[in-house]
Amino acid sequence: MSSEESSTAQRDRSDPNWWDARYLSGDIPWDSGVTPPEVVALVESGRVERGWALDLGCGSGVTSRYLARQSFRVVGIDFSHAALRRATIAAQAERLPCLFVRGDATHFDFARISATLVVDIGCFHSFTAEGRAAYRRALARALRPGGYYLLYSFLCDTCPTFASAAGAEPSRETPAISYGDIAAFAPEFSLRWSAHGEDRTRHSAWFLMQRA
Ligand SMILES: C[S@@+](CC[C@H](N)C(=O)[O-])C[C@H]1O[C@@H](n2cnc3c(N)ncnc32)[C@H](O)[C@@H]1O
Numbered sequence: 001m002s003s004e005e006s007s008t009a010q011r012d013r014s015d016p017n018w019w020d021a022r023y024l025s026g027d028i029p030w031d032s033g034v035t036p037p038e039v040v041a042l043v044e045s046g047r048v049e050r051g052w053a054l055d056l057g058c059g060s061g062v063t064s065r066y067l068a069r070q071s072f073r074v075v076g077i078d079f080s081h082a083a084l085r086r087a088t089i090a091a092q093a094e095r096l097p098c099l100f101v102r103g104d105a106t107h108f109d110f111a112r113i114s115a116t117l118v119v120d121i122g123c124f125h126s127f128t129a130e131g132r133a134a135y136r137r138a139l140a141r142a143l144r145p146g147g148y149y150l151l152y153s154f155l156c157d158t159c160p161t162f163a164s165a166a167g168a169e170p171s172r173e174t175p176a177i178s179y180g181d182i183a184a185f186a187p188e189f190s191l192r193w194s195a196h197g198e199d200r201t202r203h204s205a206w207f208l209m210q211r212a
Pocket residue numbers: 013014019030031032056057058059060061062077078079080083103104105106120121122123126
């Protein structure tokens with residue numbers, strides 16, 4: 001993706017109205033209604049202490065609700081009214097104690113929560129470089145030492161694993177991160193695990209990091 005295409009995609013996605021329009025029209029292909037197996041595997045592994053969990057860019061709250069069912073105290077953050085409306089209605093229907101907050105995930109400040117788990121499924125890659133840096137600082141404050149951060153993100157088409165994917169045709173419409181973005185989480189975070197997605201048109205990966 002050229003830097004011009006990338007900045008256009010980021011500009012669109014930095015506007016809550018762009019996301020509202022997607023949720024209101026129902027054009028939300030990412031919202032499968034299924035908790036990603038990577039989240040389930042981490043929770044079921046027993047590595048993560050039950051406590052506060054943050055779901056950054058929570059959307060309609062599928063993962064937030066799963067974590068609440070697993071006895072986490074969940075705060076979901078999103079800047080789309082339409083997404084939060086869906087999230088709130090669904091959590092109320094199940095009587096789950098999720099707290100959904102409208103806010104900018106690049107500037108959230110939940111230092112006093114001291115979360116044991118933060119998840120971000122498809123939000124971080126939308127940010128500008130400045131937004132990503134601010135987000136990393138806020139994340140380091142919000143997560144307690146030893147806590148886990150699970151990230152799902154699109155990867156840029158110049159990442160080595162993308163180049164080696166046979167027949168890969170990079171998407172021109174979505175922003176993406178580089179390995180440099182992951183390296184920048186150090187030294188506050190250590191990478192514990194990563195897994196690359198199978199989708200060849202939108203190369204993606206999961207990253208599990210642990211707070212020092
Ligand atoms: C691709 S959707 C993923 C939603 C959800 N995590 C899921 O897996 O269904 C990205 C979400 O991030 C939210 N988002 C994007 N940028 C944001 C920002 N700066 N602050 C808060 N939310 C943001 C959007 O409103 C949208 O709900």
